[in-house]
Amino acid sequence: MSTLDELHAKQQTILAELIDPNTQQAYGDVWQLTGDDTRLHLRLTLPYPAQQQQAELEQVVQTALHDSRELTLEVEHEISQYTTQGNLPGLNGVKNVIAVASGKGGVGKSTTTVNLALAMAREGARVGILDADIYGPSQGMMLGFADGTRPQVRDEKFFIPPSAHGVQVMSMAFLTTKDTPVAWRGPMVTGALMQILTQTDWDDLDYLFVDMPPGTGDIQLTLSQKVPVAGSVIVTTPQDIALLDARRGIEMFNKVKIPVLGVVENMSTHICSNCGHHEAIFGDEGGASLAKEYGVNVLGKLPLSLSIREQSDLGKPIVVNSPDSDVTGIYQSIARQLGATLARQQEQQFVMPTIGMSDD
Structure with a gap:
């Protein structure tokens, strides 16, 4: 073995032992x-x-290797289609469905969904959003779609989802007017959900984020029984009443065998726009205690920020409108941890058991 080969072998070992910040585990043979x-x-x-x-x-690698040569680093990904509850057959054109849910309304679930999806797309994934809040769809407005936007139709059967910022989107808002209430009973709502989900011509998505309505009702049950969901994310505020309802959401997902990939604590602290003072007006570390109780991770903590609300209302989510902001950095971190948690959880789930033999 040449001196250069020996150096590369040592460096390979060093790289394998580096800790992945998104999993807190060694990278290994990647x-x-x-x-x-x-x-x-x-x-x-x-x-x-x-x-x-x-x-x-690149900085981590250069520090670890102490190598004076010119360094080129390529970061690539291979996203698998993971198994789901009850081994339900997958959706055409979708590798993994991720449900974003909350136990109650008003915790910023839809805002989290849109920015998380956009952050995942910025990381390099092919991403879609399904707005499953049939009664109160909001993703169309948040993504800046013009009033009257309608999906194209293929073969008189399939909706071609409109796109915004590289993300494919399907919503009940594209099938009704903004002033028309959806005054339907439960079976009609769940039927509409299944129609727009299964009759949308999703184009080779790595992740489809489903923006769930609040609560644990018909739509949640329909999704868990008929849709292959690889994992879920719980959005909550630190407020006690929000945490109480978030527990119900986690319990529901546990009962229907959909993994909870983590908790996002929204409105974690208020940051004064004048002096920059941080104040936990809704409570402190509520999301962390909830995550610890159920053995899941806190994927990230987001501030109560005027800019997040203003830009969402203008149809310019902060991840694309302020890509270098601290808040966008938090969303990017959440997206990476979410993808890493899903991959690692599936790997752990299917570790082959050790088979022993005895004479008994």
């Missing part, structure tokens, strides 16, 4: 390393998208 006397080329292939973390990773 690195490819090639190079010569002047250049070092690395390729990192992850089971989740993380393109926005490339600059940070």
